Amino acid sequence: MNSPTAAPADPSGPLAAAPAARSTRSGPHRAGRRIRRQLPSSPWLFAAPGLLVVGVFSLYPFVSTVVNSFTDRRTLVPGHYVGLANFRELWHDDMFWTGLRNSTLYVLGVVPALVVLPLLLALLVQRHIPGIAFFRAAFYTPVVASIVVVGLIWVWMLDDRGLINSVLEAVGVGKVGFLSDQWLLLCSAMAVTVWKGLGYYMIIYLAALANVPRELHEAAAVDGAGAVRRFFTVTVPALRSTMVLVAALSSVSAFKVFSEVYLMAGPSGGPAGEDTTLVMLVQRVGTGLTGRVGYASAISVVVFVVTVALMLLVLRADRREDA
Amino acid sequence: MSTETDTAKGTDPVTAVRRRRAGVTDKEGRRVPLWQLVLRYALLLVVLALTVGPFLWQLSTSLKGPHEDIFSSPPKFLPGQPTLDNYARVADTIPVWDYALNSLKVAAANVVTNCVGASLAGYALARMRFRGRRAATLAFILAMLVPVEGIIIAQFTTMRDLGLNNTLIAVLLPGSIGAMNVLLMRNAFLNLPYEVEEAAYVDGANAWQRYLRIALPAVKGTLAVVAIFAFMGAWDDFLWPLIVLSDPDRFTLTIGLNYLHGTFANDERLVAAGTVIAVAPLIVLFACLQRYFFRGVGEGAVKG
Incomplete structure (x- = not known):
């Protein structure tokens, strides 16, 4: 019933046509009915604040990031065109490769966990048993909390003298340097990202699970399929597009990781900066009074390119399974 | 979206009756075997401990007195002598209430700008016909796809050029009308039945009146979603305020906490x-x- 009006190609009817007429023609038409002065109601007036904000603070910075990546601009010094010099410097910059490695590892570590674990969690809270609303809400709490709060909570949990190490010590395992070893630190940060994201993706899966036809499960059960078998033959295929969505969303945000590692490893990125991620490098190189805007923009361009590539890769994997 | 939560609240009388008769059943009225139920609750409690536990541990740490050992092994989960002293001491160390006020200002302003700006633009995209509407829609879609982390340096230089860096306005502006929110509002307006507005148009209501009196009240749900996520986004944001704010007087709460952590890292009670x-x-x-x-x-x- 609403779908014809929803099609932007064919906005028929007087309502859709009128504002255009009103904004292009000024004249006393319809004045017989409305004499008192009206606010101008040009569509552009409605859209202007949004377009202005989006244009000045998203689209323009995007273009200027790309442009700046070919200059040697600094925070206080307007730059000159330097061609591909920034990218050539990137190629020989060990810290850049460290950042690229860590951000890539982050995707590889976080995405499988965020595709699978929230699905299991959604299955766990799917049934309407008493108190389930409370559990669902409780599992969502880490999503609501600020990443700074979450980061600091886990810094304290994983501290050398924190809760986890004192438990490990009490059971005789001994201390583990979660926040001092380069690799353990990165893994800890990944675990925190997964911990914070569980509830978010759980809700997405829960919505998708509600749309899986019950008949499929019943038919499979009649054929003698057990719960595990039904999970792989009914649930997983039915949720495939949701899993692809979750993979796409989580891989893009994992590649752009900043806060978790910044808070847990410190601004300089852990021991000898070995836990620096790409976005941390952008922040470190490009800010401050001596910030190298041009060079930081070149790193940002790499972030764009990889982000888009990740999206395409995930979507392509989806299409291939379709065929 | 209709999760099961909506459908399960006993709207279906048959389910409700069956549920009463059969003890614990799921939404379809099938009985859940007892062993499965026990297993389910056991797992739920384990996950509960994992997700909420760390928050409670932080709360417990924040309530422990200065002479209490917070590093004990095995750990002590409840404070021995609970005290609010640490909260007073945070306020002595950093102006935490000023920071909270700054965060509140930015978050509240972000709610207003997003609700007003996104609903206006969404209404134009959904219900008005004008040249360039497709281009405008495309602009919002593209803006939604631009990763914030990638343009943060350019946003910073833009703020410098505008003379706004190191102000709360600068913290607010980039997210003040989210492209995502505009598109959400557009979809909400598109899903409204057309006839009511048509009737209002015939009765001589202009675009402002149709927007304000007819369309807007009908999308309150989406507006609430936009408001809540705008508040949460601004209150929780970290990277952008970290870059744009340099003056400790203007810090928001998240930046203040990071500062507290960096400067007084050895006092876990304060950070907690x-x-x-x-x-x-x-x-x-x-x-x-x-x-x-x-x-x-x-x-x-x-x-x-």
Whole structure:
């Protein structure tokens, strides 16, 4: 019933046509009915604040990031065109490769966990048993909390003298340097990202699970399929597009990781900066009074390119399974 | 989005009757075997401990007195002599209430600008016909796809050029009208039945009146989602305020906490008290407005 009006190609009817007429023609038409002065109601007036904000603070910075990546601009010094010099410097910059490695590892570590674990969690809270609303809400709490709060909570949990190490010590395992070893630190940060994201993706899966036809499960059960078998033959295929969505969303945000590692490893990125991620490098190189805007923009361009590539890769994997 | 929560609240009388008769059943009225139920609750409690436990540990740490050993092994989960002293000491160390006020200002302003700006633009895109409408829609879609982390340096230089860096206005502006929110509002307006507005048009209502009196009241749900996520986004934001704010007087709460952590890292009780101050308002907000949070995830799944 609403779908014809929803099609932007064919906005028929007087309502859709009128504002255009009103904004292009000024004249006393319809004045017989409305004499008192009206606010101008040009569509552009409605859209202007949004377009202005989006244009000045998203689209323009995007273009200027790309442009700046070919200059040697600094925070206080307007730059000159330097061609591909920034990218050539990137190629020989060990810290850049460290950042690229860590951000890539982050995707590889976080995405499988965020595709699978929230699905299991959604299955766990799917049934309407008493108190389930409370559990669902409780599992969502880490999503609501600020990443700074979450980061600091886990810094304290994983501290050398924190809760986890004192438990490990009490059971005789001994201390583990979660926040001092380069690799353990990165893994800890990944675990925190997964911990914070569980509830978010759980809700997405829960919505998708509600749309899986019950008949499929019943038919499979009649054929003698057990719960595990039904999970792989009914649930997983039915949720495939949701899993692809979750993979796409989580891989893009994992590649752009900043806060978790910044808070847990410190601004300089852990021991000898070995836990620096790409976005941390952008922040470190490009800010401050001596910030190298041009060079930081070149790193940002790499972030764009990889982000888009990740999206395409995930979507392509989806299409291939379709065929 | 209709999760099961909506359908399960006993709207279906048959289910309700069956449920009463059969003890514990699921939504379809099938009985859940006891062993499965026990297993389910056991797992739920384990996950509960994993997700909420760390918050409670932080709360417990923040309440422990200065002479209490917070590093004991095995750990002590409840404070021996609970005290609010740490909260007073945070306020002595950093102006935590000023920071909270700064965060509140930015978050409240972000709610207003997003609700007004996104609904106006969304209405134009959904209900008005003008040249360049497709281009405008495309602009919002493209803006939604631009990763914030990638343009943060350019945003910073833009703010410098505008002479706004190191102000709360600068913290607010880039997210003040989210492209995602504009598109959410557009979809909400598109899903409204057309006839009511048509009738209002015939009765001589202009675009402002149709927007304000007819369309807007009909999309209150989506507006609430936009408002809540705008508040949460601004209150929780870290990277952008970290870059744009340099003057400790203007810090927001998240930046203040990071500063507290960096400067007084050895006093875990203080940091714990600070994080509790930062997270408590959002947990209260979440507890009151749960269903909008969940709806927001469904409607705005692209938000990442």
